[in-house]
Amino acid sequence: MELLRQIFWEPFETMYALPDLLLQTLWEGFVSGTLYSLIALGFVLIFKASGVFNFAQGIMVVFAALALVGIHALGVPPYLALLLTLGVMALLAITVVRVVLKPLVNQPDIILFMSTIGVTFILIAGGQLIFGGEPKAMITEELGLPTGASDWEVGGGLVIFQHIDIAAAIIAVILIAGLAIFFNKTKVGRALRAVADDHQAALSVGISLEYIWVVVWFAAGVVALTAGILWAAKSDVSFALQVIALKALPVLVLGGFTSIPGAIIGGLIIGIGEKLFDLYWGAPILGGGTESWFAFIIALIFLLYRPEGLFGEKLIERI
C-alpha cells in the first residue's frame, strides 16, 4: 500500500507542490535529450547509408572532442583548431571506409558490427595514447559559446537556464535542419538516399558506394564533433562520455534505426524520461542512480511490443 502510494501519488504531489523543480528537471532532460539525439543521429546516418551498425559512434564523439582540445593545446587558434579537427574526422572517415568497410562489403551485418567494435577499441586506446587519458576542459569560451546562466521565477522558485544549454539546443536544431537540407536538396544528398534505399540499384546508376560511405562517415563525424563539443562544455572531455554515448542505442530502439525524426524524438523521450524517473521514482523508491539503466530497460520493454520502433520500417523477412 505504501509502495503504491509512493508510485502513484507522492511523485505527482511533489510535482504540483514544486513546479520549479519539475520545470528544471524537464529542461535538463530536454537538454540531455538533444545530445542523445545528436549521438543517435550519427548512428542513423551511417545505418541508413551503409547498413552498418556503427558501434564506434560513441567513441567518435569523445575522439572528436579530444582532438579539438588537443590541437588547441598545441597553440592553434580555436577556429582553426575546429577546422583541423574536421580534417581529422574526414581522415578517420576515409581510413575506416577504405581499410575496414571496403574489404568487408557483402559480409553479414554481424561481422560489420563487430569490426566497428574493433575500431572502437583502436580509437579508445589510440585516443588515450595520443591525447592522454585524464579529463580535459573543453575550450568553450574560446569557441565563442556562452557560459553564463539566467533565472526564471516560477511559483515561488527559480528555474535556472545555463546559456550553454540554450546554445546546445539551438545548435542541435541548426545541425539537424542543415542535414535535412543536405539530404533533400543537394545532389550528394539524393545519392545518399538512393544508396540507403537500394545498394545495387544505386550502383547501377553510377553512384560510387565508397564515395557515399566516406561522405556519410564524415557527416557522422561532424555530428559527433558537435555532440562532443556541446556535451564536454557541460562537463569535461573524458572517456566516461563513451559510456553515456551508449545510451544512444536505446534511443535508436525507441525511434527506429532508420528514422532521423525517430532519433530526435526518441532522444527527447529518453532524456526527459530518465531525469523525471530518477527524481520522482528512482531516488525515493530504488535509492537513486537509475539513470544508468532506465533508458535500456525502457528500450527492452518497448522492443517486446514494437520491435521496429516508433518510426522504423517494419521488417519483412523471406526465406
Place this chain on the structure above:
Amino acid sequence: MFYREAGQFKTTYAADSAHFPIFQDKAFIWLYLAIGFIAVPLFADDFFLGAIMIPFLVFTLAAMGLNILTGFTGQISLGSGAFMGVGAYACYKMTLAFPEVNIILLIFLSGFFSAAVGVFFGLPSLRIKGFYLVVTTLAAQFFLEWAFIRIPWLYNYNDSGAIEVPQREAFGIIVTGANASPVTQYLVCLAIVVVMTWIASNIISGRIGRSWMMIRDMDIAAELMGVRPLYAKLSSFAVSSFYCGVAGAMMVFLWLGAAEVESFDYNHSFEILFMVILGGLGSLLGCFLGAAIIWILPVIIRAVLPPTVDFITPFTINSAQADLVSDIIIGTMIVVFLIMEPLGLARLWAIVKQKLRVWPFPY
C-alpha cells in the same frame, strides 16, 4: 604426412560420432591434459599460475559461454560480464549461508542463478534479433551493475561494497581464501574447465546444439522444420549464462579473492566478445585460443615493450601505455581477422592441420 587418418577405420556409430575421431587428436588431447594436470603444477611458479593460467582458464570458460550464445546460436550479447557477476554474487551469498557445503559444488550451483537471470534477459530475443539484442543485453549489463552497487544485501552490507572470499574447503583441502595454494586453485579451475568443456561439446553435437545452429543459420527455416525457437533460444541463453556464471564464481573465488562491481563492468563483456571473435565463432577450441591470446598478449607486451622502446628509441613508455598499445594491437587484430579469416584462430588451426596432412604435397 603428419596428420594422416589413412588406415583408421570407424567400425561403429559410436566411433564415428566420437569427439576426437582421429588417433592423433586423441593423443594430443591426452598430452595436453597431462601437461595441464601434471607438468604445469610441477614446474610453474605461483606467479605463472596466479597471473596467467588461472585467469586464462576463467576467461576460457566465460568465452565458451558467450560462444554458445553468439557462435552457435547467432545471438549477440554484451552482457556476459554482468552474468559473470551474478554467478559470483550468488556463490558468495550461498557460501555465507551454507559454510560447510563443498565450495566446488556451490560454484556449479551459482551457475543456475545466472542461468535464470540470463533466460529473463533473453526473453526479448524471441521477438527481436541482431543489433536490437545488443541493446537488451546492454540493458542487462547496466541494470545488473546498478543492482550490484545499490542492493547491499548482495555484498552482505560490507562498508567497502566489495565481496571478500572467505576461506572454504572442498574434500578437506583449502580451496579459497588467502591460505589456499595457487596450485590447488589452478587444479580446481582446470578440472572445472575440462568437465564443462566436455559437457559443452556433448550438448553442441547433440540435438539441442544442432537446433541452436539451425536457429543461427536461418531461424525461419529452422522453425518450419520443427525447431521451436522459444526452447532453442532460451536454452541457449540459459546454458550460456550458466557457463558465464560459473566462470564469474571461479574468477572471484579462485583467482581474485575479492571483487566489486568494476570486476564485472561492460569492458569485460567486450573482452570476452573479443576472445570469441579472435578465437573463432562457433568453435570450442577457439575459446581456448581466444582467451589465451587476449589474456596473454597484454602480459607479454607489458613485459617486453617498455624495455625494448627504452633500448631502441630515446622515448620511454610506462606499463599503462604498453597496455594501450596492446589494446590497439587487439583492436587491429579484430579488424584484420574479420577481413582475412572471420572464423578466427580455430579456422587457422584447421588450415594448419590440413597442410600438415598433405605435406609435402600442396594438396
